[in-house]
Amino acid sequence: MVTERKFTLIRKYGYPCEIHRVYTEDGYILEMHRIPYGVNNTNRTSRPVAFLQHGLLSSSAEWVLMMPGKGFAYILAESGYDVWMGNARGNSYSRHHVSLSPDSSRFWQFSWHEIGYYDVPAMIDYVLKETRTSRIHYVGFSQGTTAFWVMTSTRPEYNGKIVAMQAMAPVAYIANAKSPLIRAVAPFTNSLERITKLLGANEFLPNGPINNFAGQVLCLEEALTQFLCTNLLFLICGYNEEQLNTTMLPIVMGHTPAGASTKQLIHYGQVHQSGVFRQFDHGWFSNKIKYGTFKPPEYIFKNVRTPVFLHYAENDWLSTPKDVDILYGKLPNAIKYKISLPKFNHLDFVFAIDARKLVYDRIINIMKNFDSVVTYI
Template sequence: MMRKEAYETVPQLITAAGYPAERHRATTPDGYVLQMHRIPAGRRTSRRSGPSGKGKKVVLLVHGLIGSSADFVIMGPDRSLGYILADAGYDVWIGNLRGNYYTSHQNLTRSDPKFWEYSFHEHGKYDVPAQIDKVLSVTGNSKLLYVGYSMGSTSFFIMMSERPEYNEKVVAFIGLAPAVYLNQIKPLAENTLKDLNIVNTLRSQGMLSLAFRPELIDFVVSTMCRVKQPEGEMCMRLAFPFVGEDYEQIDWDIMMPVIVVRIQPASWRQLEHFGKIAITGVFTSWEDGLFGAVKPYNLSNVKVPVTLLYGENDQLTEKSQIMRLAKELRKTGMLEEIRPGCNWPKFNHLDFVYAKDLGNLLNRPLVKHVDKMFNKYG
């Protein structure tokens, strides 16, 4: 039996948890329509006065690869960042980047190859700016605080490189497992993209994007992922070499049935663009493809304080690579802080949104840091 949370929309999840929920739409200059989800008040305040974000400080949360706004609410009120921020008095907005199921296009359908011609370059250049403008126009605030997880962080740094005027609209940035330098996955990228040419092979077979049919996911979850002991369970065993092993932080009831079912589509170019960054060792734009010109994004355009949090056991956005990013930001005086997300030594890439003890390990202390950033720079 699949849990109902696996299939509920994000507004349904938020409402079921006892919070007010709103849907908003932001449209990009190139025609993508992005649904945003808002939690304007916490559980207790909403009963007293009706939902109102008026006059509150605004936080924007942006998800990672194959993710969505669900990443920030799926673990429930005591654990997920969206709820903990709302209860702490913030007006919480959760973005969606083109390609996931909360996004569409004014003229293109998902079965049109043109729909999928983007990487996270477009997320940074178009999607995030459009969503920031939407949030500020609805709330009347002049600035917000941005929290990006993994690719949501990549998008922030691209936005600042390409659209530096957006520094004026951001109080501070917090990167959770930021994906900017990826040298340690170079062998994997070279093997899959160069030697095996997997992506182009799948493209040539008519697969427009990295997307799994719901019935296939259901089958995988019910056969491979439902086992609750590490020896027999395949899903995590396949994922751990890439993200870091952490059996202790798996909530088996939520992790498998709910999270695997909620995996979102990605464009092939997103994977190839990450591959290009890994292979070249440079935080480079996509330009003319995997083997095309290397053009570094300009990190010195970042003019807001940046906090970087890493997982001690994250194998994907590994500590040494986040330290390299920190060094770049220290040069320009924009590094506020760099530290482990928490003191759990096995904390991995997925734990930033799915850890069993997420509330205590990461998010409650994180909200205190958000308070500090607003007090210092807001």
């Protein structure tokens, strides 16, 4: 049902769209969405591939909820790209497994480590095979960047499959994160029993009737309760009322949050608390069994050889300038760009009124410089 709702939105504007399903090594079934060409730019041959990976509590919908000319997927399609949008395990579009049910606790035993180690590589390999191209562009937002650091540091062979990586609101080190959500969770992450009681043992903020009610009633522009929607978004990600298109809130809240495992949030809380970007901390005894060490291993950034472009904002409560500087210092091949608008926040990267002017046009200009490197098999 959620897929049909999204496809109706895309097709409403005349864009072609496709559904693809991918199986991971550990049995999760992921749904991908593709816009192979644009409405105005209909050339279908030799289009370089842009792979988009969404953020925490979100889905591929975040790239198309804004109308053509505003939503990044539409802009990329009109700029000559074959656009593929991934979905991480557990969100609205990827709630299937070859043997596990999302009603079982075992289905939810993953964090963003598994998304980076299993999901993103599986989707990239599928896209390369389907498009018969040698390398693709990777665009990640928030957790979509975290998954990329996991993939390229633990499976460095995937550096050779990415022509360049555009990191919007990059998230790795988050010791300086101001988000009340992360700061509230972090002190409890050393006790998995306490934190799962607080957040839920399996799934955190799934998409469902509450979202639909919020989108259709609470968030309407004329509703007195609309401030609840905007304040919730600002509370998590930073405040920038000027760039928020309030008429789009019903659509946004109808698709976001899209669900995630509780362990994804716990893992971020652990990184915030420790100040170290490392694998999931299961406790010293379980760590010794799983990793061979009492502490979880750190991700090795020297393995990330792909050219990386970090796009960050001053008013981002999750990806702060201080933390981006730490990440920048670790990456062997990176350039960083600060958004010129001081109030620009985390969600503005996907939902801001002026996102195209402030972010997307620059990203596309960078991507165009790498298009000649792509070859077709």
